[in-house]
Amino acid sequence: MIISRSVWQEKSPLLLKSLRLVIAALFGVSLSGALPSQVAAKASDIPAWLEQHVGLGDGQIAPVVLQRARDLYQRKLRKGDVRNPCYFAMDATRPSTSGGKPGRRFYTICESKKSFRATSSGYGNGRKLQRADFSNGRQCARHFSNAEGSKLTAGGSYVTAEARTSFKGYLRQSGKRTPFYRTFLVFEGEGETRNARERAIGGHPAVFVKQQCRFKNPNSSHADKEGYVPYGTLVDYTSGRSNGCTTWSQSASRDILALAEGNPTTLYIYPESGDINAVAKAVKTGKSLSRAGVYWNASCLTAIGSPKFWPKRNLQPIINKWRRSLPKQTPRELPVCK
Numbered sequence: 001m002i003i004s005r006s007v008w009q010e011k012s013p014l015l016l017k018s019l020r021l022v023i024a025a026l027f028g029v030s031l032s033g034a035l036p037s038q039v040a041a042k043a044s045d046i047p048a049w050l051e052q053h054v055g056l057g058d059g060q061i062a063p064v065v066l067q068r069a070r071d072l073y074q075r076k077l078r079k080g081d082v083r084n085p086c087y088f089a090m091d092a093t094r095p096s097t098s099g100g101k102p103g104r105r106f107y108t109i110c111e112s113k114k115s116f117r118a119t120s121s122g123y124g125n126g127r128k129l130q131r132a133d134f135s136n137g138r139q140c141a142r143h144f145s146n147a148e149g150s151k152l153t154a155g156g157s158y159v160t161a162e163a164r165t166s167f168k169g170y171l172r173q174s175g176k177r178t179p180f181y182r183t184f185l186v187f188e189g190e191g192e193t194r195n196a197r198e199r200a201i202g203g204h205p206a207v208f209v210k211q212q213c214r215f216k217n218p219n220s221s222h223a224d225k226e227g228y229v230p231y232g233t234l235v236d237y238t239s240g241r242s243n244g245c246t247t248w249s250q251s252a253s254r255d256i257l258a259l260a261e262g263n264p265t266t267l268y269i270y271p272e273s274g275d276i277n278a279v280a281k282a283v284k285t286g287k288s289l290s291r292a293g294v295y296w297n298a299s300c301l302t303a304i305g306s307p308k309f310w311p312k313r314n315l316q317p318i319i320n321k322w323r324r325s326l327p328k329q330t331p332r333e334l335p336v337c338k
Contacts, residue, residue: 053116058098069268084265086110093297102239119252124152125241140300145310149319156193158267160260161186169209169230206238206247213337276309
């Protein structure tokens, strides 16, 4: 069935409902579920300029991810929780690299400016414990959880909160030892992600200072009681794995932080637990994702086999017991730089 844009724009609510029924029948999905192709985008109020960015290719956003991100943003906008003209989305089912380059799975969308940007981002690396292995590989995420200490990504709804900038150590830049700071954008969650602040979940540049030694600098505000400051090298893990936070390249971070700092907006991260369980069920029963009405990036699903969500109620006791079993360690003292 082909419908011209002019007819589509003039459709009545009854026609829209009828078209959705036809689409649901064609693809064998529930109306409450995610439509598996760009047809879902057509059966909504997504503006024409944004439709060209909807799809499954690199740099595009999957229909279900965009629709949920828009729904979250518009809901928070109506409630007055956000006023930012832009909103964020992330598709954690996509690969870390595509064509030898960082894969783009984080989206900044500013509809009033007709602006769409896709950038790389990191997902949680997880842990490998004796009682449970919920570690993720470098290319694709298989495990997800909302348990504190899991170091895993939890899909769902978030609103950005305050930004915190902290000292990470000294680096050599332009021949001088200079302090390095990293800004962390706090996320507030709801529903399954409501413990985001407790988990210290947020977004930040995908870099850290690998501390190697310490040197005397008593005039520094970061000096310890003996007058020493840490010194190291900068490690960049753009598009790699994180400790559960959303991470971006340094260049993308500057734009994202400038947009959200002091001006909260929404972030929707796909997949949620229901999506993960539905995909796992489809894989187990041998049903195609399109017939099951669910979505997962095809290359990553091939790589991981089947995804798994670890509910907090199940995983938290395992993590807590592991922590209690750890031997007490004295704080490591860095050697003095030579």
